[in-house]
Amino acid sequence: MSEAATPSLGPVSSSVIDAPHVRPPLLAQSAPWLIFGLFAAVPLLALATGDSFILVVATRMLIFALAALSLNLIMGYGALVSFGHAAYIGIGAYAVGILSSYGINDLLLQIAAALAASGLFALVTGYLSLRTSGVYFIMITLAFGQMAFFFMVSLSAFGGDDGISLSGRSTLFGADLLRSNLVLFYGVLGVLAAAFLLMRMLVASRFGRVLRGTRDNPTRMRAIGFSPFSFQLTAYVIAGMIAALAGVLLANQVQFVSPAYMTWARSGELIVMVVLGGMGTLLGPIIGATVFILLEDVLAHFSEHWKLGLGLILVLVVLGSRDGMSGLARRLRGGSDV
Template sequence: MFLILALVPVVAGATGDSFLLVIAMRIMIFAIAALSLDLVLGYGAMVSFGHAAYIGIGAYAVAILSLYGIHDLMAHVVVAILAAAAFAFVTGAICLRTRGIYFIMITLAFGQMAFFFMVSLSALGGDDGITLKSRSTLFGAPLLVNNQVLFYLILGTLVAVFVLLRQLVGSRFGRVLRGTRDNAVRMRAIGFAPFPYQLTTYVIAGAVASLAGVFLANQVEFVAPAYMSWQRSGELIVMVVLGGMGTLAGPIAGAAALLLLEEILAGFSEHWKLGLGLLLVLVVLFSKGGISGLAKRLSGGERS
């Protein structure tokens, strides 16, 4: 998948189709967000319905700092990560006191609180959002004005996030997290308290998702509260489920599949969401493990 993505600028240049670059960047940005959600959903069994709030926090970090004359990308990234981690720590400490449907509803509530807080900020455009005057600078130079530079920076970040999360879930920490997902009572019985592991995972996921917000703001040069709506959180869950929960590679495939399906189906009918919904139902019913599970079966990776 990474190799295919790396070749997109080459194909876009050869065909003269700049839209390929735009859609590929969008896929990678949401793949970063979906990867972060998979950490809490696929490995921690925490169904967060307010995960898009962290995308919004990352995007607004860019917008607010730019208003004050701070245009450096590294500064935007640091502030976005710290703000998202702080929000995740406070809200996660409360959310993790609940379980099941109550956890889902309280994450939704916190996500909507963040959404309406941004809507109320008239200085940042309120519900209409705010247009950025320029993209972030890199090492003091406006390198991100070039779409190819921005593309490969997003791709590099996606690869780095994938590798780091893969190391995390394969570590002792990750094994405890998976054990908590499978049987929290048994983990307590052998001496592991689930709460600190789950809260740490929740904070890491929020910080990673904020990176998607930073890049989304730079790609479209616009920031709005819609980035953190509950509908966006639902789309992230769909990406993870469609690609395959608890696989890391699955959310990347899921993000690509969902966004490409949106573009393809929208070309056939204005009621394209109906067709998308039917396809998602079929995937859930007949493809165990989503796209990644289907790929394993086709490659013979799950022979009985």
């Protein structure tokens, strides 16, 4: 397998290798340190400026970065575009909402429930969906996402469309640690970093190579004796579970759970984040989510017609470059785009 030649750790996929200006591995490896380091310094910034809201936005960025990262595993490395990924955020959030309405506030229990529920949902829907591919896969995942959405909307016992307002954040071994926005922020950053490392490991592993091989040439993979199905299903389940984790964190940050987290428009936004940042790179989705949320936040300051600006930026990014922002960055840097 040619992928074996890929540096075992770098956040670079085979598609990036194609660019003539390959950075030395040292610099490539420093990028994640920089990004995570910058995020880790955000609380200092909040302290220096006296603006605690920076922390709120940054936490939100990290949570959506986690969701985008999970989507990227199947989208970027498996060519499986899920248009129902927001459902998993919703499942994670509802694990928190439903358990806490029964007085179970322990974070670990909630996470366990979220992972179990999302894993099961992903297993069943993934099993059914993976019979299809391409645009049919996009639409069948949308179908399951919509079913989950409408189910929660009509679930009167848990607020239906009005949602559940949480009495507080989850506790860890009875301690109300997450009450502090700072602790929550670093907690989310820690989870994202862990998920990032997990992804890096996964992508570089034999599992990841098979997954990419399936993306690039399914026929060949089958010919050399791999069944793409079980690899794709595993990736789909892992992606769903990590997105559910993002849901647990989102519910904790917002202290509110509602079906609005799982609309198809949300799933679309997740796809946009991944594509915007550059698919199939590990840092791409993190940057994509950060930029998307920042744009939402900054553009809204200028005009009520800010969506016009956001739309223009998206169109120009695509017309200006392949592979989203990372492609654009490469191009600005002078590398060839094609």
